[in-house]
Amino acid sequence: MLDPVSLEIIWQRLISISDEMDNSTIRTSFSTIVGESHDFGCVLMDEVGNGLSQAKWSPPQFCTMLPRTARIILEKYKSQKINDGDVFITNDPWIGSTHLPDFNVISPVFYKKKVVAYVGTVAHVSDVGGHLGDLEASDMFMEGLRVMPNKFYEKGKINEIIEEFIASNCRVPDLVLGDLKAIVGTHKIAQKKIIELLSDYNLNNLKEVSNRIRNLSTEYLQKQISKLPKKVTEYSLKCDGYLEEFELKLKMFIKNNNLIFDFTGSSEQQWHSAINAAYAISYSTLVYPVKCMLASKIPNNDGLVVPIKMVAPEGSIVNCTFPAPVKARAKVIKHIPPLVFGAFEKILPDQVISAAGGIFPIHFVGKNDDLKHFAVHMLPHGGLGAMKNSDGKYPSAYPHNSIVTPSEIIESKCPVKVLSKEIIVDSCGAGKYRGGPGQKIVFKNIGKNTITLTIRPDMIKYPARGLSGGSDGINGSVILNKKKIYDFKPIEWRPGEEVSLIVPSGGGYGDPKYRSEKDIINDLINGIYNVETVNNIYKKRYRKKDIERMKINNISSVLNNETTI
Secondary structure, three states: OOOHHHHHHHHHHHHHHHHHHHHHHHHHOOOHHHHOOOOEEEEEEEOOOOEEEEOOOOOHHHHHHHHHHHHHHHHHOOOOOOOOOOEEEEOOOOOOOOOOOEEEEEEEEEEOOEEEEEEEEEEEOOOOOOOOOOOOOOOHHHHOOOOOOEEEEEOOEEOHHHHHHHHOOOOOHHHHHHHHHHHHHHHHHHHHHHHHHHHHOOOOOOHHHHHHHHHHHHHHHHHHHHOOOOOOEEEEEEEOOOOOOEEEEEEEEEEOOEEEEEOOOOOEOOOOOOOOOOHHHHHHHHHHHHHHHHOOOOOOOHHHHOOEEEEOOOOEOOEOOOOOOOOOOHHHHOOHHHHHHHHHOOOOOOOOEOOOOOEOOEEEEEEOOOOOEEEEEEOOEOOOOOEOOEOOOOOOOOOOOOOOOOHHHHHHHOOEEEEEEEEOOOOOOOOOEOOOOOEEEEEEEOOOOOEEEEEOOOOOOOOOOOEOOOOOOOOOEEEEOOEEOOOOOOEEEOOOOEEEEEEOOOOOEOOHHHOOHHHHHHHHHOOOOOHHHHHHHHOOOOOHHHHHHHHHHHHHHHHHHHHHO
């Protein structure tokens, strides 16, 4: 039996192997959505598909879902021989990561001629065919190619039928297949490192390691749950949807040291908008805020999902049925963390966070001046929500861990100029602690050809909600050639035209009248608020000239400190 110190070292090595897969994926990727936006996750699993570790930067939803996907694939292939060099693949929304652009790639690890582990990656690829819009579809079949669980590689050789099928059904096959083949290469690195680990500790497999990691994690989370007051709490949110608003309702209760979340009463799935979420993505997004509050220092693994149960009626917008359209399921799942935090507010007020401004994806597809195809993604986010003891952060990825594609990369990959990126003054949800500000990004088509522009906004009607008396954030909007638009079919964006994204801010926490004088003045000095807005919200009587003097003094102080250093 492994001693605790050895177990911890092995655990950390598994995490470092996941991180190495992550880093290698970035270095070898072909697309902006993988290499720059970091829209992928890496997981290590035991020989039956239980999740053991994930890369630190992996999106939490991907890493909770992928072990489930692996187990479904293994069930399909249980009567067939799995060979060294095999690689499994699927993007089925009800088996994998719940919309077609997310491909699940899973490889076995052989040691002493037996499978001892699996390594897996979920990655959002550049294109899967189908229509270019995100939001409108009547079923999943309109949204692109679907690959059921199959061997992408067999005994180290690529399956040419699967390769041809993917290549012939997407607009940028070099990017899509380039990313998928690069991922297979990163798996070889992880396979080698796992074999080295087993050899170093004279282990034949990871069974004991897996059981110990998962059992310790489950026990810890159940212990934290046992400390919670035995209350039944409820929370609900109204959300934009697209052609139709929807509502999420949640009831949370504790039973036998398990947390049970019941979504009964939430809106039904929609057949006119591609915003439906399958069970797996809703559940994995639900797990994320619970782990943040109750087990933030435990590295993510399948032991942490055992005490968390989800009830959701089939056919609801959080548990849609095949073949509902699902491409823009982020329009639903992004509201699950604030829903969970709202339910926890009266139980753990120190741990909850107000709603964030969310994600505002934008996608450029077209031909360069030399008629070469491009597909470039950007995933900007709004400001984060405030907490009981801290302001919301500036625009950051949440709850997804993605990265905003740098302007320089966008401009080098397609004929688009990023004219400006700026924080929106006076945008924060007010409170004792304010939400993070929103941002404005302006793009211009500087090429000779029309670009197909896909935008998926949110919080145009319902902004990020504050908690405990905090104010809501600002609404989002999209401005095309100085006019707000509300129809988000693919836009034929002509040369010389501009488009602006107003990405929402986060909600505030606590009554604004309790915000400290120091925090208010810092906001004014840093340009978060204008004087008139502060005087109106916080009932103050500041003068512009006094704030300008403070700014000058503050800059002088900083310069003096730098000189001293």
